[in-house]
Amino acid sequence: MRAPVLLLSSTVLFSNVAAQTICNPLGNVAIYSNYDGGDLNIMVDQNVPDLHIGIVSYEFSRITISGAFAANVVAVWYAGYNADNDHCSLGGANLSTTVTGVPANIVDIQLYPPATWPNANGNGSIICGYTCDITTNQGGCNTADQIAHYFLSNWGGDLRYHFTQYGCWNSPYALSDGGNCCEDREPGVGRTPSRPRPPPPPRARQRGAGVGRCAGRVGVGAPPGVPRWRFRGWALRGRLESPAV
Secondary structure: OOOOOEOOOHHHHOOOOOOOEOOOOOOOEEEEEOOOOEEEEEEOOOOOOOEEEEEEOOEOEEEEEEOOOHHHEEEEEEEEOOEOOOOOOOOOOOOOOEEEOOOHHHEEEEEOOEOOOOOOOOOOEOOOOOOOOOOOOOOOOOOHHHHHHHHHHHHOOOEEEEEEOOOOOOOOEEHHHOEOEOOOOOOOOOOOOOOOOOOOOOOOOOOOOOOOOOOOOOOOOOOOOOOOOOOOOOEEOOOEEOOOO
């Protein structure tokens, strides 16, 4: 049986925050996270070289990459639970995450991979995300710093933006729209392009090309032995549901 997924704030659960933030206009990593999954159409309308796109959701997502600069995309990774309960009413025979619009060799669909950054308020695996809050319990989902660190530690690069919400995707989303979360940088710094990000202090490298910017940050120092949870039964999200095993 799956452990309960209890998302604590109904205000957070059903809010839909408009995207509006660019964390770093020179960044090349765009992240989208939610719980309900759904139809995610990302329009690459800006010329961003070496663009990497990461998606996290508990329920499956149908991801389409389009736009004038879609050829700039070099990686599209999905990491999450990929549950086949269809709260977004997509229908069809295949209730599993798919990615279209880019070459298949740059797509990677990963089921609840281990988190690369410990935060006791999140999860030991990459499962889902729905807020930018890293200091309170996320009810079984990940904190935003865990999600950002997972992709940045595998790819290197810099976070352009992270867009997160609980409900079904309200696509299309343009790259120029940005997001609503910047939890890869140190709290309270507020750097701009005229004040370049300093290099991170030396630390053990994660696997992949680089180390995420949230390593060593203030307020997220959960001990290395954070338990890893698996969802294999009931999930509680304002209603009781039983995702397919």
